[in-house]
Amino acid sequence: xxxxxxxxxxxxxxxxxxxxxxxxxxxxxxxxxxxxxxxxxxxxxxxxxxxxxxxxxxxxxxxxxxxxxxxxxxxxxxxxxxxxxxxxxxxxxxxxxxxxxxxxxxxxxxxxxxxxxxxxxxxxxxxxxxxxxxxxxxxxxxxxxxxxxxxxxxxxxxxxxxxxxxxxxxxxxxxxxxxxxxxxxxxxxxxxxxxxxxxxxxxxxxxxxxxxxxxxxxxxxxxxxxxxxxxxxxxxxxxxxxxxxxxxxxxxxxxxxxxxxxxxxxxxxxxxxxxxxxxxxxxxxxxxxxxxxxxxxxxxxxxxxxxxxxxxxxxxxxxxxxxxxxxxxxxxxxxxxxxxxxxxxxxxxxxxxxxxxxxxxxxxxxxxxxxxxxxxxxxxxxxxxxxxxxxxxxxxxxxxxxxxxxxxxxxxxxxxxxxxxxx
Ligand SMILES: *Cc1c(COP(=O)(O)O)cnc(C)c1O
Numbered sequence: 133x134x135x136x137x138x139x140x141x142x143x144x145x146x147x148x149x150x151x152x153x154x155x156x157x158x159x160x161x162x163x164x165x166x167x168x169x170x171x172x173x174x175x176x177x178x179x180x181x182x183x184x185x186x187x188x189x190x191x192x193x194x195x196x197x198x199x200x201x202x203x204x205x206x207x208x209x210x211x212x213x214x215x216x217x218x219x220x221x222x223x224x225x226x227x228x229x230x231x232x233x234x235x236x237x238x239x240x241x242x243x244x245x246x247x248x249x250x251x252x253x254x255x256x257x258x259x260x261x262x263x264x265x266x267x268x269x270x271x272x273x274x275x276x277x278x279x280x281x282x283x284x285x286x287x288x289x290x291x292x293x294x295x296x297x298x299x300x301x302x303x304x305x306x307x308x309x310x311x312x313x314x315x316x317x318x319x320x321x322x323x324x325x326x327x328x329x330x331x332x333x334x335x336x337x338x339x340x341x342x343x344x345x346x347x348x349x350x351x352x353x354x355x356x357x358x359x360x361x362x363x364x365x366x367x368x369x370x371x372x373x374x375x376x377x378x379x380x381x382x383x384x385x386x387x388x389x390x391x392x393x394x395x396x397x398x399x400x401x402x403x404x405x406x407x408x409x410x411x412x413x414x415x416x417x418x419x420x421x422x423x424x425x426x427x428x429x430x431x432x433x434x435x436x437x438x439x440x441x442x443x444x445x446x447x448x449x450x451x452x453x454x455x456x457x458x459x460x461x462x463x464x465x466x467x468x469x470x471x472x473x474x475x476x477x478x479x480x481x482x483x484x485x486x487x488x489x490x491x492x493x494x495x496x497x498x499x500x501x502x503x504x505x506x507x508x509x510x511x512x513x514x515x516x517x518x519x520x521x522x523x524x525x526x527x528x529x530x531x532x533x534x535x536x537x538x539x540x541x542x543x544x545x546x547x548x549x550x551x552x553x554x555x
Contacts (some may be wrong), residue, residue: 136377139373139377139468141191141194142188142189142192143189143287143370144185154185154370155181155182156364157176157181157182158364159363160176160440161174174389175267177360180363180366182366182367182368183361183363186199186361186393187201187365189369190307190373193307193315193373194259194307194311194312194313194320194340195313196298196313196320196342197341197342197347198340198347198348198350201336201338201360201369201548202338202354202361203359203360203361203362203365204323204336205303205323205324205325205326205335205337206231206235206323206337208339209321209337210357211350211357212247212268212319212339213240213268214353214357215268215353215403216245216268217245218243219244219245219265220245220265220266220267220268221245221246221266221399222236222247222268222269222270223247223250223258223262223268223270223350224236224248224250224270224271225249225250225270225273225282226250227275227276227278227280227369228249228272229276232301251280252282253280255283255290258287262296266294266296267296267297267426268296268297269287269290269296269299270301271284271287271299271300271301272300272301272303272304273304273413273417274304274417274427275304276427276490277427277464277470277488278483278488279304279406279427280483281411281414282416282473283420284298284300284316284497285316285420288346293438297318298312298316298317298318298319299318299319299320300319300521301320301321303323303326303327305425306376306457307376308327308376308381309380309384309421309424313340315420317342318346319340319350320340321339322337322338323336323371324337324361324369326456326457326458327383328372328457329369329457330376330379331368331458332373332455332457332459332460333368334368334372336366338355365449379459379495380426381457383492383493383495386501387404387425387428387468387491387493388405388407389498389502390501390502391405391407391408391428393505393506394430395501397513398513399432399510399516400430400432401430401431401433401435401487402430403430404429404430405424405428406421406424406425407424407425411435426456426457427492429489429491430488430489430491432487432512433516435486435487436483436487437486440467440486441465441468442515443463443498444463446462446511446512447504447508449500449501449504450462450463450491452464452465455492457492458494459495460494461492461494461501462492462494463489463491464489465488466479466490467485467486482525
């Protein structure tokens with residue numbers, strides 16, 4: 133049976149009424165026949181039937197044993213970190229998601245957990261960073277925004293040999309493309325906000341474990357901390373996941389066409405997309421994933437924040453916003469948005485050039501997306517030729533809409549000391 137058929141039919145028809153859509157159990161508690169005698173549920177923080185269907189669904193999708201749904205991707209990450217204790221060490225991918233970096237550095241470090249950041253694209257770096265105190269290795273692949281690829285199976289072997297856990301934030305790939313548990317990881321984490329939800333209409337997080345006991349620990353922490361996903365958002369997330377494979381296929385097809393288009397446009401310098409044979413992680417990505425995803429990043433020949441600012445305010449279908457993985461295409465400019473608080477030199481050293489632009493291909497018709505990018509790039513190209521002839525800076529500035537520099541909720545407090553912060 134195909135993955136999509138299996139997915140769609142693993143969501144049960146309601147046994148009580150035959151409802152084909154999952155019922156939303158909007159309740160806080162469940163009546164008991166006698167103390168401790170119930171129908172499997174007692175209090176809705178601990179367990180809710182709508183959430184339980186979602187949790188089983190994601191466990192199955194990720195080839196795992198136990199799933200747990202949280203109120204956000206960061207709440208899911210937070211639960212995983214609570215598996216650790218003071219004195220433990222984490223080895224984390226150096227261009228880790230910015231919110232995870234903030235949580236590691238500004239919350240868990242003060243509880244005595246040490247974190248080392250290494251470039252995990254070279255697994256030697258992971259080996260070299262290991263100590264007897266290492267308990268957890270944390271990777272993302274592809275990373276954000278330069279889409280670096282780490283060999284999941286190779287890092288899983290290192291983790292196994294050293295008896296530490298491997299956690300993979302699988303948000304960018306989604307289980308439609310990549311199943312880290314099958315490659316040897318112990319935990320998969322998702323921001324359900326992105327591809328799983330898929331419609332830019334909710335915030336959610338998920339953890340899946342391969343191992344039953346580890347799953348019980350996560351469920352314990354989910355109940356103990358209480359950062360659960362609501363019944364309605366669980367329902368929305370189920371509804372999103374039902375079309376995951378279909379959506380990811382189209383996101384990927386558009387992203388591939390966009391990457392090819394960008395590569396030949398005269399205003400574009402570098403294109404970052406794991407599907408391009410020139411991408412340094414291409415072979416590993418091709419081996420461990422079924423596709424290369426819907427995110428494409430690129431830099432402009434005119435490598436300035438001004439030029440990028442012109443670009444991101446010149447598209448009409450690509451909306452200027454944080455986040456990714458929704459039906460509407462999004463564009464962002466990391467240097468003035470997610471990575472704004474990082475000193476320019478550190479940001480550049482991390483591969484986030486002044487003109488780096490990140491695209492999340494939505495579900496619009498591919499040709500329309502390319503046309504939108506073409507007109508914005510042609511505009512930049514014409515302007516940069518004006519700049520190139522020595523025309524006054526004032527003219528181009530006057531023609532440039534100002535770059536938006538506002539930070540989204542929760543992303544303003546990133547420490548500036550670290551080499552790499554992404555969001
Ligand atoms: C968005 C994101 C998160 C955080 O998820 P929220 O749902 O926003 O809390 C974590 N990891 C990655 C890779 C993300 O893109």
